Amino acid sequence: MNKGHKETISIRFISCAFMVLAIAIFKPFGLEAWQWQAYVHLLAIFALGLFSCFLTEVILRYIVRMPRSYDRGVSYIIGRNLRFQCINTPLVSLLICLYRHLAMSDLVEGNKLSLTNYLETLVIIAFLSFAIGLYWRFKFRSRYLAAELEETRQLNEQLKKLQISNVGVPRQTEDDTPVGGTDQNLQITLEGTTNEHVTLDISNLLYIEAVGNYVKVCQLQGNEVHTNMLRATMKQMEDSLQAYPMIVRCHRAFMVNLGQVEQISSNSRAMQLVMRNSHDAIPVSRSNVNKLKGLLG
Numbered sequence: 001m002n003k004g005h006k007e008t009i010s011i012r013f014i015s016c017a018f019m020v021l022a023i024a025i026f027k028p029f030g031l032e033a034w035q036w037q038a039y040v041h042l043l044a045i046f047a048l049g050l051f052s053c054f055l056t057e058v059i060l061r062y063i064v065r066m067p068r069s070y071d072r073g074v075s076y077i078i079g080r081n082l083r084f085q086c087i088n089t090p091l092v093s094l095l096i097c098l099y100r101h102l103a104m105s106d107l108v109e110g111n112k113l114s115l116t117n118y119l120e121t122l123v124i125i126a127f128l129s130f131a132i133g134l135y136w137r138f139k140f141r142s143r144y145l146a147a148e149l150e151e152t153r154q155l156n157e158q159l160k161k162l163q164i165s166n167v168g169v170p171r172q173t174e175d176d177t178p179v180g181g182t183d184q185n186l187q188i189t190l191e192g193t194t195n196e197h198v199t200l201d202i203s204n205l206l207y208i209e210a211v212g213n214y215v216k217v218c219q220l221q222g223n224e225v226h227t228n229m230l231r232a233t234m235k236q237m238e239d240s241l242q243a244y245p246m247i248v249r250c251h252r253a254f255m256v257n258l259g260q261v262e263q264i265s266s267n268s269r270a271m272q273l274v275m276r277n278s279h280d281a282i283p284v285s286r287s288n289v290n291k292l293k294g295l296l297g
Contacts, residue, residue, distance in 0.1 A: 008057075008068055015132045016049035022128055029100055029121075030108030041104060045096055052092035056084055077144065081133060089129045093122040152266040158296040162246075163259050190217060190240055192232035202244055206260045206275050207282055210234045210253040218278060220260075225278045250292060251285045258295070 020042050023031070031038045060066045066080050100121070101113035111117065191197040192215075204220040215237055217228045237255060241247040246258045250273060262276040271284040271292075284292055 005068075011136060012050065012053040015136070016046050016053065018132055018135075019049055019125070019128050020046045023124075028124055029096075029104060030111060033107045034104070041099075044099060044103065048095045048099060049092055052088055052095055056088040056091060059087055060084060077140070078137065081136070085129050085133055089126050090122060093118065093125045096125070097121045148266055152264055155264045155266070155293065155296055159258065159261060159264060162296060163261075188240070190230060190232075190237065192230035192236070194231050196230055198228045198230060202247075203257075203259060205247065205257045206278055207257065207280070208234070208237050208255040218275075218280070220277060223277070245295075248292065248295060250288050251283050254282050256282050 023029075023045060024038075024042055027038070031041065034041060057068070060080065060083060061068070064083065066083065068080065069076065097113060097118045100111040100117065105111040186202050187199055188202050189197050189199045198217050198219075200217070200219045206218040206220065206225065209216045209218070210233075211229070213231060214229045215232050215234060217230060219226055219228075234249070234253070234255065238249055241255065247255060248258060249255050256273055256275070258273075260276050261273045262279070263274050265272045265274055265281065271289055272281040273284060274281050
């Protein structure tokens with residue numbers, strides 16, 4: 001059992017204990033009528049809570065297809081926990097309501113199974129679930145944010161190393177023959193579907209953005225940023241630039257030159273590449289985050 005699974009079990013155990021402690025304090029469901037036997041019922045409710053958590057984990061993992069992963073960022077964990085609560089709250093309420101009917105209705109007639117009893121149980125468990133969720137959210141959010149900041153720092157360090165070793169170097173073929181030469185100021189010509197074209201030094205290319213039926217080519221000329229519009233698709237641009245490992249597709253609408261990225265900015269919602277000189281923030285789509293990390297790694 002890995003550390004993540006052990007932590008998950010610990011979280012569920014503590015959450016169920018908190019739920020039972022709150023029920024023991026406020027004594028709903030007619031618990032005050034059971035005297036010492038109330039502790040037996042509380043232990044049973046605790047067991048039902050753990051069973052419900054286990055069942056909910058199975059549903060999330062194998063039916064909803066959301067495995068528990070601490071590597072997918074804050075948004076994923078928060079979203080998964082919200083789904084966990086939405087499934088677990090009505091489920092554990094139903095189990096407790098059934099237990100009230102089967103084991104706690106002898107002395108308390110009001111524990112008989114009914115829609116009213118279920119709604120009463122659901123309200124109590126929903127309130128406790130909300131309080132428990134807030135507790136864990138605030139407890140772990142700082143940890144996730146610190147981990148993301150550290151990862152962003154490492155990515156920026158790797159980016160600097162990559163820029164030093166690969167700026168302007170064309171990708172090589174299988175026989176180690178450079179494609180398109182080795183000049184760091186190699187000029188290329190990007191062509192569209194019309195007679196228009198853009199000639200530029202590959203090292204001066206900042207990024208390419210899809211704009212409707214056109215692409216916007218953003219480049220450095222001297223110390224100034226210039227843009228040109230070409231009637232072309234991103235697929236055409238990708239094919240034209242596939243020989244250059246520093247030019248990568250980071251988003252459905254963007255290609256960037258990693259050699260011109262000033263820094264990587266990341267938070268719980270998204271990753272962005274901040275460009276030199278223009279200071280434009282280029283988004284990295286979630287589907288391309290791992291690819292970018294692989295290039296930098």
